[in-house]
Amino acid sequence: MTRALQLLPAFAALLTGLASAEAWARPTDGGGLWSYSDEDLLAFHDSPDERVRVHYSRAGPNATLLADDDADDVPDFVEQVAETAVAALELYAELGFRPPVAEATFGLEALGGSPAFDIYLLDFQGSADGVFSLDACADAPRHCAGWFALENDFAGYSYPSLDYAVDTVVPHELFHAVQAAYDGAQPVWFSEGTAVWAQRVYLPESADFIGKCDAYLALADRPIDAPPAGPVQSFSYGTALFWWFLHERHDGALDVALQLASESPDGEDVDVLAGVAAALEDAGDSLDEAWTEFARRNLATGGRDGLTDSYEFAAQLAGVTAEEAGATIDDAARFQPTAASYYRLDHGGGPLAAGVDTADDRLRFSLHPVVDGQGDGPVEPAVLEWRADVTGLVSLGDYPPGGYWVVGTLPVIAEASAKTRLCLGSEAFVDECFPPEDTTTVGGDDDDDDDDTEDPMSDSDTDAPDSDTSAGVGEGRDGQGCACASGQGTSPPLAAYAGLLLLALLLERRRPGRDPGAADHARQPLQVEHQQADR
Numbered sequence: 001m002t003r004a005l006q007l008l009p010a011f012a013a014l015l016t017g018l019a020s021a022e023a024w025a026r027p028t029d030g031g032g033l034w035s036y037s038d039e040d041l042l043a044f045h046d047s048p049d050e051r052v053r054v055h056y057s058r059a060g061p062n063a064t065l066l067a068d069d070d071a072d073d074v075p076d077f078v079e080q081v082a083e084t085a086v087a088a089l090e091l092y093a094e095l096g097f098r099p100p101v102a103e104a105t106f107g108l109e110a111l112g113g114s115p116a117f118d119i120y121l122l123d124f125q126g127s128a129d130g131v132f133s134l135d136a137c138a139d140a141p142r143h144c145a146g147w148f149a150l151e152n153d154f155a156g157y158s159y160p161s162l163d164y165a166v167d168t169v170v171p172h173e174l175f176h177a178v179q180a181a182y183d184g185a186q187p188v189w190f191s192e193g194t195a196v197w198a199q200r201v202y203l204p205e206s207a208d209f210i211g212k213c214d215a216y217l218a219l220a221d222r223p224i225d226a227p228p229a230g231p232v233q234s235f236s237y238g239t240a241l242f243w244w245f246l247h248e249r250h251d252g253a254l255d256v257a258l259q260l261a262s263e264s265p266d267g268e269d270v271d272v273l274a275g276v277a278a279a280l281e282d283a284g285d286s287l288d289e290a291w292t293e294f295a296r297r298n299l300a301t302g303g304r305d306g307l308t309d310s311y312e313f314a315a316q317l318a319g320v321t322a323e324e325a326g327a328t329i330d331d332a333a334r335f336q337p338t339a340a341s342y343y344r345l346d347h348g349g350g351p352l353a354a355g356v357d358t359a360d361d362r363l364r365f366s367l368h369p370v371v372d373g374q375g376d377g378p379v380e381p382a383v384l385e386w387r388a389d390v391t392g393l394v395s396l397g398d399y400p401p402g403g404y405w406v407v408g409t410l411p412v413i414a415e416a417s418a419k420t421r422l423c424l425g426s427e428a429f430v431d432e433c434f435p436p437e438d439t440t441t442v443g444g445d446d447d448d449d450d451d452d453t454e455d456p457m458s459d460s461d462t463d464a465p466d467s468d469t470s471a472g473v474g475e476g477r478d479g480q481g482c483a484c485a486s487g488q489g490t491s492p493p494l495a496a497y498a499g500l501l502l503l504a505l506l507l508e509r510r511r512p513g514r515d516p517g518a519a520d521h522a523r524q525p526l527q528v529e530h531q532q533a534d535r
Contacts, residue, residue: 027120047082053116064152088171100177101145106136118147132176140267144184148173171202183262193239212237214318291411295340306378328425337414349401353430358420361389373402
């Protein structure tokens with residue numbers, strides 16, 4: 001799935017605080033991005049309760065599937081779409097969500113010819129599965145009415161069945177309409193993530209949900225609210241994993257509160273993640289505790305599920321990957337807020353140690369043995385937890401030989417990442433990482449680029465990665481270990497700085513899977529294009 005956006009003049013006015021009752025182009029208007037042709041023979045079908053109206057073409061470029069096994073003069077596919085939409089609306093109402101805002105609120109019921117929620121069947125020719133779009137929004141709160149278009153026949157798509165396609169896309173797009181009843185300009189990482197969450201609520205066996213969560217786990221070291229720059233990528237959809245985690249952790253009690261966290265009482269953008277943290281506090285939880293557990297649960301996915309409590313679908317997920325793996329770890333680490341990093345140790349047995357060169361008690365770590373002394377495989381619950389509140393060597397205790405995983409996370413909302421040299425391995429190795437002159441400083445180092453006020457996803461960061469925009473964090477790690485500065489002597493000549501900078505850039509370009517884009521915090525509620533994964 002991706003999300004295509006059009007910045008229409010009506011919405012530009014809306015964002016400046018102007019009320020708008022002017023409808024944006026619908027497919028029947030002929031002027032929008034997705035429109036019916038003059039050659040289309042249009043018809044519509046109302047659900048029995050008249051809550052949903054499905055518009056379709058009987059002939060022409062957008063003609064839908066016309067099979068009518070019950071001979072009621074309404075194509076079976078059209079009826080199926082209406083029935084699925086009604087069922088999803090009923091489910092969302094049972095869960096306590098608001099219904100979509102009716103266009104009649106803005107005097108626009110004539111757009112679809114009735115007060116019903118409108119769905120349009122269009123031929124997207126493989127470029128999308130569905131598109132949700134707004135009609136109009138109130139000033140404050142920013143509640144909006146809209147409609148969505150759906151692929152007219154799913155011919156050529158790789159869904160295993162037509163039923164599966166409808167059960168995936170219709171609930172997803174309809175939940176965008178529900179979201180618009182709270183705020184019509186939710187950030188994409190939240191709107192798409194919770195819409196994919198809604199898919200699984202409606203269709204528990206959703207393989208589409210699993211695929212999107214895999215995309216998130218592949219970039220687990222990226223802040224959840226900082227999707228890669230550029231066209232909306234699967235990372236935003238994959239944040240559904242966190243919303244599902246909270247759904248399970250609180251037995252569904254937070255589901256509506258999360259949408260309320262996006263609501264803007266004055267029509268201005270709000271910090272949704274801060275609202276989520278507040279909702280957790282109100283529920284007797286905290287973002288710190290919830291996120292730390294989430295990061296550790298995500299370790300027990302793919303081939304590592306088993307003994308550690310995780311999701312019932314954990315084995316279906318691809319799982320996380322290690323930042324580094326081996327008998328020792330020496331990483332110039334950058335821990336992003338609301339993200340996680342994973343390391344695998346091949347421990348030969350005996351004392352195990354860890355160490356950082358910058359103390360930050362917000363950083364949380366846990367140690368997880370692999371069962372039966374294997375190098376990798378199902379992991380056990382954490383046998384040790386600690387915070388990076390001191391620098392230098394920290395003894396973790398004696399452990400038998402085998403594989404171990406270390407989870408590191410910065411479970412807070414912060415403007416900057418936490419940068420530190422992280423060493424893991426034998427006590428002798430970690431001791432060598434931090435000679436006495438380098439283990440006495442607590443709370444920072446002398447690097448000019450370690451400004452605590454820096455944007456954690458800033459393009460101007462001196463640690464910026466290469467130009468691969470397919471995945472990764474806007475601030476990358478060089479992954480080549482860390483050369484510890486002694487802080488002694490005079491300043492080196494300019495040529496030395498230039499040489500070091502060139503070497504750093506070369507090393508950085510060798511690190512795959514990093515994204516240089518800054519966090520895309522723009523509110524992008526206009527047209528939401530729902531595409532299928534792995535087309």
